[in-house]
Amino acid sequence: MEAVEEAVVLEPGVNAANEGQFLTFMIGEQQYGVEIKYVTEIIGIQNITSLPDLPHFMKGIINLRGKVIPVVDVRLRFGMEERDYDERTCIIVVSINDTNVGLVVDTVAEVMNIPEESIEPPPKVNSKANGNRFIYGLGKVQDNVQILLDTQKLLFDEELEQLSAIT
Template sequence: MTAESHLDMVAGMDVSSEDTLHGKFLVFKVGSEEFGIEIRHVTEIVGIQKINEVPDLPGYMKGVINLRGRVIPVMDIRTRFGMSDRDYDERTCIIVVHVDGETSGLIIDEVKEVTEIADNQIEPPPGRSAQTGQYVKGIGKVNDEVKILLDVQRLFYA
């Protein structure tokens, strides 16, 4: 799917109340793993675009983009998780999220879907010894697959 079709999918959701978004996650790939973030944090999905570097940012913060007149800092999830770099391609997207009054972008390899995961299908994260463990909110079970559910707030502030 393209960034535009995923944007249409997110835009078509009923965001009139927090309850309608409970249990809904935007699932995306980074490397061979599938991750999910709560859809309530997602404002839009855009294709990769020119990123302006800013001096003195942490290495995982790639810089800022100008999105329709708004300057938005962007983080590369691969770099944040200590994964090897790869060239951006036509599937690379920026997920624009709004957390604690701040808008930021997450650069990911590929958007997969919006899925619902019931609370009873989410388990606590395993031991936090892995480098990405501090950002993991839980492990969602969807059919025979698992989705690593991320705490978006901790991605930026941990």
């Protein structure tokens, strides 16, 4: 419950107005970004209740002030190695089409402005690699490259739908 009190609740007014804003987070050494308009809040890691018959990257459900929301581990979603959660692990709660989902990330970095012209489409090469299909574009900020994620695809990729249809 303490995690809730530490939660960073983002002002909704800012979300709507700023199209080019991204919330960035770290998975290993790489920085990723999601469009801030989908993000409702960021909370510390908390007790996750696991459920049977779920794809491995779906960690289970958490209680967010009485609301029960599912949690996806982004690391596992990208097919990366599992890593123990620590005090820096965060859950980014995103909301798309009235569906709330928590995304577990190694740590949250910052909110940054990436103008449209600095975003390049994802490279076509190596398209078979897992994870690339979630990429919305590559954002260039100074010398760094941010991998900007397509939140819609991250949550509702057809692979996932197939999985839930089987279970």
